[in-house]
Amino acid sequence: MNLDTQPPVSQPLPSLPVLSLADDPAPFAQAIGASFRQFGFAMVKDHGLDADLIARAWQLTQAFFALPEAEKRRWAIPGIGGARGYTPFRTEIAKGALVSDLKEFWHIGRDLPEGHPLAGSMPPNVWPETPEGFRETFETLFAAFDDVGATILSRIAVWLGLEAEWFVPAIADGNSVLRLLHYPPVPGAPDGAIRAGAHEDINLITLLLGAEEAGLELRTREGNWIEVSPPPGALVINIGDMLQRLTNHVLPSTTHRVRNPEGARAGFSRYSMPFFLHLRSDFPIETLPGCIGPDNPDLYPVPITADDYLQERLREIGLRM
Template identity: 65%
Template sequence: MSQTALADVQVVSLADQAAEPEGFARAFGGSFERFGFAIVRDHGIDAGLIERAWKLTAELYAQPDEVKRRGHVPGGGGARGYTPFGIEIAKDAKENDLKEFWHIGRELPAGHRFADVMAPNVWPEAPEGFRETFLELFAAFDTAGDRLLSAIARYLDLAPDWFDPAVKDGNSVLRLLHYPPVSADAPGVRAGAHEDINLITLLLGAEEAGLELLDRDGNWLAVKPPEGALVVNVGDMLQRLTNHVLPSTTHRVVNPPPERRGHSRYSMPFFLHPAPDFVIKTLPGCVSADNPNRYPEPITAHDYLHERLVQIGLIKA
C-alpha cells in the first residue's frame, strides 16, 4: 500500500463550495478522476440526525430474526425493506457477503409515473420513530448528493445544473448495513470486492476499520475518514456516462483485527441513482482519439440496474 497515494486522496469541505465552486469542483473531481473516490467533510447532514439514525439502526438489527423478516419482500430484489443475512454476493465472487441490510427509497405520490418501477417503502413496526428519521436522512443525503453532482458537472465542463433533470425523482436507495460479529475462522471479507451500480455513493460509517479500495497499481488502500465525514465514490453508471474518465472504484469490506471481531459493524451508504428513464449515453466531452467511446449503445438507468441486480443475485434473470 502506498502511503503517498493515501496522502494524496482529497479530503474536501463541502462548505467551500459556495465561495469557491470552481476550486471545490477541481479538488473533488480531481480526486474522483485519480482514485474513484473522495472524502467529504462539512457535508451539511445534521450530526444529531445521524446520531439518531445510528441508534435506530442498532435497535432494528437487535430484534429477533423472525421480526426482521417481516420486512422482507420475496421476489422484490431487495429494492425495499429487509434483505436477510448472506443473500447478496459480489459479482464473480464465490462467497456470499456476511451482512444483512434494509433499503429505504424515495417516497412517491399516488399515481406517479415511476410507481410501476420504483417499489413503495416497507417500514418496520419498531423501533419507534424509524420512518420519520430515515425519511429526513434520505432527504439530507439527497441534498448533499445534488451539491456533489453539481461539482462533478463543473469538473466535466458541463452546466452546474446538468444532473438536476437526470436525478429528479431518481431511484436512489439508502441502505442500513449490519455486519454481525464474526468468528476467528470466518472468511476474510465481510463484503466481496465489487463496484457500485449507481452514479455516486455517499457513505457514513467508514470510521470503523474494514473498508478498502483498490488503487490503479493493484494495491488495496485502507480508508478511514475523519469522524463524521462522508466517503464518496464513483458508481458504474457515472463511469459509463463519462467513458471511464471518472473510474468506478472496486472496493471491499474486510474482517476486522481479532480484537474487533466480536463487534458488529454498521454503515449507511446512500446510492444516488438517476430516474429510471434517464438514458446513460456517453458524454461527447469524454470521448477522444486516446479514449474512444466504449459504450456506443445507450441504455436506460432502469435496464442497467436490472442487469446488475441479476449479476449480484438479488433478482432472478
C-alpha cells in the same frame, strides 16, 4: 488470484484529500474531480448533514438489527430484488465472487405519488413498527442525503465542463436508495467469506457514513489495497458504474471491499449507511460527447436506460433472479 483473499497493504493515503463542501464551488469542483480521477473516491467534511439526526439514525439502526431474526424477516419482501425493506444475512454476493457477503441490510427509497409514471420501477417503502421513530428519522435523512448528493453532482458537472445544473433533470425522482448496513461479529469465516467482497457500486455516486470503523479498502490503479479512513463525521464518496459509463471511464468506478476485522474487533458489529444516488429510471445512459476523443473512443455506443442497467446488475449480485 482471488482479490478478496489478498492481505491488505498498509500504507498512508496522503493523496486522498479530505475536502470541505463549505469551500467555494469552483475550487471544490477541481479538487473532487482530481481525487475521483485518481482514486474514484474522495472524502468530504462540512457536508451539512445534521449531527443529531445522524446520531438518531445510528441508534435506530442498531436497535433494528438487534431485533429477533423472525421479526426482521417479516420485512423481507420477495420479488423486488431487495429494493425495499430487509435483506437477510448472506443474501448479497459480489459480482464474480463464490461466497456471499457477511452482512444484512435495510433499504429505504423514494416514495412516489400514486399514478407516477416511474412507480413501476420504484416500489413503495415499508416501515417496521419498532423501533419507534424509524420512519420519521429515515425519511428525513433520505431527503438530506438527496440534497447533499445533488450538490456534489453539481460540482462534478462543472469539472466535466457541463452546466452546474446538468444532473438536475437526470436525477429528478431518481431511484436512489439509503442502505442501513449491519456486519455482525465474525469470529470465523470457514468458507473464506468477508464482510463485503470486492465490488464496484452500480449507481452514479455513493455517499457513505460510518467508514470510521476500520475495514473499508479501495484498490489503487497499481493494484494495491489501501484503507479509507475518514475523520469523524466525514462522508466517503465514490464513483459508481453508471457515472463511469456516462463519462466513458473518464471518472472511474473503483473496486472496493470491507475486509474482516482481526483480534478483539472480530467480536464487534460494524454499521454503515451508504446512500446510493441513482438516475431516474427512464434516463438513457448515453456517453457524454465531451468524454469521447481520439485517445478515448466511445466504449458504449448503444445507450441503455438506468433501470435496464440496474436490473442487469441486480441479477449479477444475487438480488434478482
